[in-house]
Amino acid sequence: MAQKKTSHRTADEKAATQAKREARRARTDRAKVAAEERRKAEKRKQQLTRVGVVAGVLVLLVGGYFFVSSLGSDKADTPPAGASGDYGLVLGEPDAPRSVVIYEDFLCPFCGQLEQTVGEQLDAAVEAGEIKVEYRPLGFLARISDYSPQSANAFAVVLDSSGPEVAKEFHDLLYADQPSEEGPFPDDDDLVALAVEAGAEEADVRPGIEDMAFEGWVDGANDAASKADVNSTPSVFVDGELVEDQSVDEIAAAIVGTSG
Amino acid sequence: MKDWIGLVARLVTGGVWIVAGALKVLHPDESVRAVRAYDLLPETIVPAVGQLLPVLEVVIGLCLVLGILTRGAGGVSALLFVAFIIGIASAWARGLSIDCGCFGGGGYIPDAAEKYPAEIARDVGLLALSLWLVIRPMSRLALDTVLFTRTPDHDPTDDDEDEGSLDGAEEDLAQNR
Numbered sequence: 001m002a003q004k005k006t007s008h009r010t011a012d013e014k015a016a017t018q019a020k021r022e023a024r025r026a027r028t029d030r031a032k033v034a035a036e037e038r039r040k041a042e043k044r045k046q047q048l049t050r051v052g053v054v055a056g057v058l059v060l061l062v063g064g065y066f067f068v069s070s071l072g073s074d075k076a077d078t079p080p081a082g083a084s085g086d087y088g089l090v091l092g093e094p095d096a097p098r099s100v101v102i103y104e105d106f107l108c109p110f111c112g113q114l115e116q117t118v119g120e121q122l123d124a125a126v127e128a129g130e131i132k133v134e135y136r137p138l139g140f141l142a143r144i145s146d147y148s149p150q151s152a153n154a155f156a157v158v159l160d161s162s163g164p165e166v167a168k169e170f171h172d173l174l175y176a177d178q179p180s181e182e183g184p185f186p187d188d189d190d191l192v193a194l195a196v197e198a199g200a201e202e203a204d205v206r207p208g209i210e211d212m213a214f215e216g217w218v219d220g221a222n223d224a225a226s227k228a229d230v231n232s233t234p235s236v237f238v239d240g241e242l243v244e245d246q247s248v249d250e251i252a253a254a255i256v257g258t259s260g
Numbered sequence: 261m262k263d264w265i266g267l268v269a270r271l272v273t274g275g276v277w278i279v280a281g282a283l284k285v286l287h288p289d290e291s292v293r294a295v296r297a298y299d300l301l302p303e304t305i306v307p308a309v310g311q312l313l314p315v316l317e318v319v320i321g322l323c324l325v326l327g328i329l330t331r332g333a334g335g336v337s338a339l340l341f342v343a344f345i346i347g348i349a350s351a352w353a354r355g356l357s358i359d360c361g362c363f364g365g366g367g368y369i370p371d372a373a374e375k376y377p378a379e380i381a382r383d384v385g386l387l388a389l390s391l392w393l394v395i396r397p398m399s400r401l402a403l404d405t406v407l408f409t410r411t412p413d414h415d416p417t418d419d420d421e422d423e424g425s426l427d428g429a430e431e432d433l434a435q436n437r
Contacts, residue, residue, distance in 0.1 A: 057323060071286065227303070
């Protein structure tokens with residue numbers, strides 16, 4: 001009897017324990033489901049955030065790209081009157097025995113030294129019909145100063161309005177007055193004054209110099225030079241061959257043909 | 261500790277990107293010429309690459325410094341460094357004497373061959389830092405931590421209760437097993 005009672009109580013207890021356990025398990029399951037849902041919701045939220053951030057970064061990239069592409073000049077690549085089709089000014093007899101092409105930047109110190117070293121000799125040889133020379137001014141050093149493209153533009157303005165002779169004189173004066181790469185750099189008024197000194201009329205050159213009238217042409221010249229593998233100034237070609245020598249004196253000798 | 265290494269990697273790599281990109285971003289023409297001087301890419305894509313690179317550098321740099329999408333930004337950064345190392349090594353191997361154009365400039369310089377080793381070494385170092393961030397993007401003071409950590413978005417008291425029952429549930433599970 002006692003045993004039965006015990007067993008009966010045990011059965012009761014068992015049932016109670018069972019029920020309790022089941023209740024607990026149900027609670028556990030509910031909690032698990034809830035936790036799972038929370039985790040999923042959080043994951044969704046994180047994914048949304050990620051998509052949003054990635055989209056933001058992409059927008060920044062594309063926007064920046066369009067901004068940067070718009071930085072270039074939108075002016076047409078119109079050559080100044082008297083310019084060659086290769087963004088230069090050709091001087092000398094067309095059938096001169098020697099042809100020289102000089103890519104230069106009015107801000108580049110090395111170009112200034114070259115001009116000082118060989119300028120007069122070259123002028124004399126051109127005068128004598130021995131050399132045909134083409135000056136191709138570039139605005140490669142815009143990172144150093146806007147003076148680089150500004151002076152190239154001014155050269156084009158002077159060429160367009162006042163002809164090759166005044167332009168050549170302006171070219172020489174630009175080098176005679178060349179600023180150092182550290183500045184201070186001549187402004188528009190200085191360029192106009194120099195153009196007038198070279199023989200141009202102020203009224204003819206001032207608007208073009210101030211408005212960068214030939215900016216498109218200067219950009220075109222930079223591009224054409226770069227595509228011709230010219231990526232520094234001065235680059236000198238004699239009879240179509242790049243002068244590979246490094247020193248100013250060597251380049252000067254190659255230009256006038258005294259290098260042997 | 262490792263998270264602090266991540267922070268340093270982010271700041272160094274990101275800082276270099278921002279400086280390099282900012283120096284070039286306003287002179288896209290020069291950047292295009294610098295890309296062209298390598299003589300590696302077809303002319304049709306040279307202008308686009310030259311214009312996009314500085315922008316990409318600034319954006320990647322900002323992502324790294326702020327710690328946004330650190331793993332992705334580190335991956336792109338690593339890819340770019342691999343590309344630059346290949347570019348510089350190839351210019352060196354072909355006997356080109358060009359400025360790497362890394363921080364503006366570009367094009368011919370006379371003493372390029374002396375500079376190539378240091379440029380490659382620098383890029384290898386930055387590549388290593390970028391790879392670190394791909395492998396272990398978690399780092400100190402990163403916006404990613406704010407954006408992507410599990411943040412309980414319900415009532416704290418409610419939270420405690422849930423935590424309690426969840427703990428109980430786990431105990432029960434243990435007993436049942």
